[in-house]
Each structure stands twice: as C-alpha cells, then as structure tokens.
Amino acid sequence: MTDKSRKLKVAIVGGGLVGALTACYFAKRGHEVRVYEYRADIRVEDSRGQSIDLALSTRGREALREVGLEDLLVNRHGIPMRGRMIHERDGTLREIIYDSVKKNCIYSVSRKYLNEVLLNAAETYPGLELHFNEKLVDVDLDRGKMKLLNTRTKVTSNVEADLIVGADGAYSTVRKSMIKRPLFDFSQTYIEHGYIEIYIPPSRDNDFAMSDGNLHIWPRGEFMMIALPNEDRSFTGNLFAPFETLRALDTPENLLNFYEDQFPDVLPLIGREKLVKDFFSSEPKTLISIKCKPYHVGKTALIIGDAAHAMVPFYAQGMNAGFEDVIILDKLMELYDSDLSKVLPAFSETRCQNAHAICDLAMYNYVEMRDLVRKKSFILRKYFDTV
Ligand code: FAD
Numbered sequence: 001m002t003d004k005s006r007k008l009k010v011a012i013v014g015g016g017l018v019g020a021l022t023a024c025y026f027a028k029r030g031h032e033v034r035v036y037e038y039r040a041d042i043r044v045e046d047s048r049g050q051s052i053d054l055a056l057s058t059r060g061r062e063a064l065r066e067v068g069l070e071d072l073l074v075n076r077h078g079i080p081m082r083g084r085m086i087h088e089r090d091g092t093l094r095e096i097i098y099d100s101v102k103k104n105c106i107y108s109v110s111r112k113y114l115n116e117v118l119l120n121a122a123e124t125y126p127g128l129e130l131h132f133n134e135k136l137v138d139v140d141l142d143r144g145k146m147k148l149l150n151t152r153t154k155v156t157s158n159v160e161a162d163l164i165v166g167a168d169g170a171y172s173t174v175r176k177s178m179i180k181r182p183l184f185d186f187s188q189t190y191i192e193h194g195y196i197e198i199y200i201p202p203s204r205d206n207d208f209a210m211s212d213g214n215l216h217i218w219p220r221g222e223f224m225m226i227a228l229p230n231e232d233r234s235f236t237g238n239l240f241a242p243f244e245t246l247r248a249l250d251t252p253e254n255l256l257n258f259y260e261d262q263f264p265d266v267l268p269l270i271g272r273e274k275l276v277k278d279f280f281s282s283e284p285k286t287l288i289s290i291k292c293k294p295y296h297v298g299k300t301a302l303i304i305g306d307a308a309h310a311m312v313p314f315y316a317q318g319m320n321a322g323f324e325d326v327i328i329l330d331k332l333m334e335l336y337d338s339d340l341s342k343v344l345p346a347f348s349e350t351r352c353q354n355a356h357a358i359c360d361l362a363m364y365n366y367v368e369m370r371d372l373v374r375k376k377s378f379i380l381r382k383y384f385d386t387v
Helices: 017-028 058-066 070-076 111-123 173-179 243-248 252-262 272-280 318-335 340-370
Strands: 009-013 032-036 053-056 079-081 083-087 093-097 106-110 128-131 134-140 145-150 156-160 163-166 185-190 193-200 214-219 224-229 235-242 288-293 301-303
Touching (some): 009 017, 017 032, 017 318, 053 111, 053 224, 058 070, 058 318, 070 106, 070 111, 079 224, 106 111, 134 173, 193 224, 193 243, 193 272, 252 272, 318 340
Parallel strands (some): 009 032, 009 163, 032 128, 083 214, 163 301
Antiparallel strands (some): 053 106, 079 106, 083 093, 134 145, 145 156, 185 288, 214 224
C-alpha cells in the first residue's frame, strides 16, 4: 500500500492567502485538513490588515486555475494592468508596457476579496475545517503537536497532525521554532523605508481619476508613490519613503507642501483634507525581507509563503511566489505518492534557492522602481514581469 491511499491529517497554521490556498490543494487530494487562523473570520468581521490590492501575475494565476478560481478572480474581478505609468514631477506621463509582444498583463485584485474567495472555496471541500481566533502558541515540530490559544475564550487546546504547515506569515511562529534547530539558516533585513497607504477616490463623475490599465508610479529617487486600481474605480496608493522623511512630515502643512512639491498632479485627485486624514490616521509600516533554509523538519513540518520567504513588495511577487510554493508542493505530493519523508526535503531542495533569488530581485527592484525607472533602465524589464 502506498502512502497515497492514506488520509493524512494536515494542520495549516494561518488562513491568509497562502494558507487558504494550501488548504484547498490538500483537501482536493482527499486529506483531512484543519486551518487555524489567529484573526477573526474576515468574511464576518472586517479586521483590515495590510495593503488593499495586490498585483497578481502568471505564477499566482496558475495556482488559482488548479482550484477553479482563475476565471472569478482574474477575468471577472481582476483589473488588467498592461504597464507602468510613470508620473514625472512636472505632470508628464510616460507609459512602459510590460509585454508589447504577447500582451500579457498583471492584474490588480483586492486582498480581502481574494482571501474571502479562497476561504469560501476551502469550505466547500469535505474534510476541511476552518478555525478562527486560534493562535498557535507552542509547537513540537518533530511530533506534529501544537498548542493553540483561543483569543476569544482564552481556552488552550492541543492538536496533533501528520503534517504541520506554517503559513503564518513573515513573523511565523512555526519558523521561530525551526530557528532553534541545528543547521537552520536564517537572515532578516528591514529596509530603512516604511510605507503609508493613500486612497485616491473616483472622479466626480464616478470614473477612474487616472488610467485604470496601469500601475502608476511616481519615482522620486529616495522615495516614491505607487497606485493600483480598485474595482470601485478608486485607487489605493502607497507612499514609500525613508522613516526619516516620513517623520519630517509631522504637520498637515509640511505634508501638503511635500505633496505640492513632489506629487502635484495627484494632490487634487486625492483631495487635501483626505490626504491629511489618511496620512495621520496610521503609523508608517515596516518592510522586511526574510531568507531561511531548509523549509522543512523531517516528515512532519513545513513552512510556506511569507513564513518561508517574506520579501519587500517592489517586485510584487510575495503572494505570487507563495502561490507557486503551493503548486510545487502539490506536484511533489503527486510525484512521491504523498510520502512526506520524500516530499518535504524535495520541497526545500527545489524551492529555497529560487525563493532566495526572488527575494533578491525584489530588493533590486526597490531601487529600480523609485530611481532607475527614471533613468530608463531596460536591464530587468526585458526579462521579467516586474512591476
Ligand atoms: P499572510 O498574508 O501574512 O498570512 C498569514 C496569516 O497567518 C495571517 O492571516 C495571520 O493572522 C496568521 N497567523 C500569524 N501568526 C499566527 C499564529 N501564531 N497562529 C495562527 N495564525 C497566525 N505580493 C504580491 O504577489 N503582489 C503584490 O502586489 C503585493 N503587494 C504588496 C504590498 C505591500 C505593501 C506588502 C506589505 C506586501 C505585498 N505583497 C504582494 C506580499 C503579500 O502581501 C504577501 O506575500 C502575502 O500576503 C503572503 O501571504 P501569506 O499567506 O504567506 O502570509
């Protein structure tokens, strides 16, 4: 009898984008899947997390296709972005098409909607349970044992599984446990830039205030702003700048002067009052890049998505790379008849090096987007579907 005929108990820590998709893939194979998510169910309570929209590219689309979600998320709810639109300080616009030959584009998709769709899809599989408000507080990776704390009732429970998948994001508790083990390589880098989200509403006649077929970039050397279109015809922008620069914008007057000087074309689109309100309503968020190796422990534990390879967002591949992890893992499950003693090492072997390379590309694009883009760099754009 091969292991394939055996129903595995799979516990997934984290019901974010990658955790929910991983759950679908394991359940599709007939395994018994439990997802433990720290937050409340976002479909019921709106506990808004990070940035509102994400750029979905080929890697991510392929993973969604396998579970029948590509059409809904890409064709019906995704907004195609055919290229970058560069906004100069004097208001001049310059469009850089991603793929003028095959006309491939990337898609702007709402993070919350994507997560909701994935959770809904997960729930349709028999043998899959979603548990919310459950925080992993302790884990024995060799024995597949976890201790969870219900954040509402404060009751702790113990769970056992054949496989623990840590899809618990950049600050992963599962990875923290791996760090204590011998021969586990780990490095993390915070960049000196933070970001603040800026909302650009629809125009007065309820249309997009700028072209909706682009990812908009205002490159300014040491800092930059970007904006992606939303389905409701608004845009979500992010101002990325050194913390020192952000700290200096400490009064409405300083902020408005900064925008008038650096981003004069977008200021009327946002509105002065709205900009001040958005800017001062939250603290700048940090950006981290994480590399580690291996991604597994024996045949009982694995990390995936940001838990394994969080990256700075400038290559727009964090989620896409996490979705690609899921496809690769699924292919290995097929190849090795769900024999975890072979699947997990093979996953680390194939995935670590490539994920490290994507982290490096993301860091490179950090400079490219805010600076080189102004100097008409063609080095990487020719080869990759970068943002
Ligand atoms: P997360 O989305 O972080 O999900 C982890 C989940 O685990 C969370 O729900 C969390 O509550 C839960 N959790 C954490 N700890 C515990 C615990 N102890 N117990 C139980 N549950 C726990 N990527 C792209 O591909 N395209 C983009 O355009 C893009 N834009 C981005 C813009 C910004 C500003 C940022 C910051 C990131 C961007 N990314 C983008 C990256 C993308 O957001 C991440 O790669 C993606 O969210 C990773 O998904 P994940 O499921 O691995 O982790």
